[in-house]
Amino acid sequence: MSELVVDLFEENRIWTLKLDGNVDSNTHQFMWFTNSSASLLKKLQEAQAEALRIDLTETNSFDSQGLRLLLNAHKEFSRAKLPIILKNPNVHLSRLFKIMQFDRIFEIEFDP
Amino acid sequence: MSDQRPKKLKRLTPKPNPENAIRVLYVEDSAVIRDTIARLLELKGYKVNYAKNGQEGVELALTWNPQVILMDLRMPVMDGYNAINEIRANPATRHLPIFVISAWSSKKERTQAKLAGADEFFVKPPDLNRLIEAINRAVK
Numbered sequence: 001m002s003e004l005v006v007d008l009f010e011e012n013r014i015w016t017l018k019l020d021g022n023v024d025s026n027t028h029q030f031m032w033f034t035n036s037s038a039s040l041l042k043k044l045q046e047a048q049a050e051a052l053r054i055d056l057t058e059t060n061s062f063d064s065q066g067l068r069l070l071l072n073a074h075k076e077f078s079r080a081k082l083p084i085i086l087k088n089p090n091v092h093l094s095r096l097f098k099i100m101q102f103d104r105i106f107e108i109e110f111d112p
Numbered sequence: 113m114s115d116q117r118p119k120k121l122k123r124l125t126p127k128p129n130p131e132n133a134i135r136v137l138y139v140e141d142s143a144v145i146r147d148t149i150a151r152l153l154e155l156k157g158y159k160v161n162y163a164k165n166g167q168e169g170v171e172l173a174l175t176w177n178p179q180v181i182l183m184d185l186r187m188p189v190m191d192g193y194n195a196i197n198e199i200r201a202n203p204a205t206r207h208l209p210i211f212v213i214s215a216w217s218s219k220k221e222r223t224q225a226k227l228a229g230a231d232e233f234f235v236k237p238p239d240l241n242r243l244i245e246a247i248n249r250a251v252k
Contacts, residue, residue: 064142064143064144067144067147067148068143068144068147071144071147071148071151072147074151075151075154099237100144100148100237101148101152101237101240102148104152104155104240105148105151105152105155
């Protein structure tokens with residue numbers, strides 16, 4: 001049974017959503033810390049956030065439902081002019097994001 | 113404390129999507145592929161609608177008034193070949209450019225798609241730049 005542990009914290013108005021585990025059909029409902037990306041967006045707007053960084057350092061895999069959650073969130077957050085940054089995807093995820101052309105949709109950043 | 117701010121922020125919002133944006137109908141049963149290509153095109157300023165199978169695609173080709181149709185081949189209910197046939201058989205939609213986007217890219221598939229009436233063939237996932245060039249060329 002896969003698990004997903006989610007943590008949310010803020011630094012200099014950049015909010016980080018840290019995902020630890022796999023985002024799949026068993027866990028995707030836990031991905032947003034709140035009950036949906038829309039409620040997370042509301043929380044970030046109220047906090048006058050400048051961006052949401054999704055830290056994937058400890059994330060092993062995303063299934064198609066997880067990828068769709070990211071795409072839908074991008075749509076919602078874009079309307080609010082709040083960018084989503086994907087941080088430190090592993091080799092497997094980087095390859096997946098490249099194939100899916102997510103690098104044309106999201107900022108993807110790596111630790112130096 | 114290290115500076116955790118992102119170096120730059122791009123693709124914050126899609127280009128404006130005015131009423132005269134090119135209307136693209138994407139017929140594809142895979143939700144994640146559909147959402148991804150639709151989002152990529154929306155970010156470039158296209159207006160995108162989608163259908164989940166060929167039957168819905170044929171109906172939307174008539175009712176939504178697309179300027180270009182992107183068509184998967186293997187889908188439930190009605191496959192892409194039959195959908196292209198129906199779109200080409202209807203005087204109201206026969207002029208529409210249809211680009212096939214398929215993971216099945218053998219010579220046989222390409223030939224069948226062409227015989228059905230497809231204008232271009234893209235292997236899934238399609239190169240965005242090539243796809244955009246083809247869309248823009250088709251609606252000129």
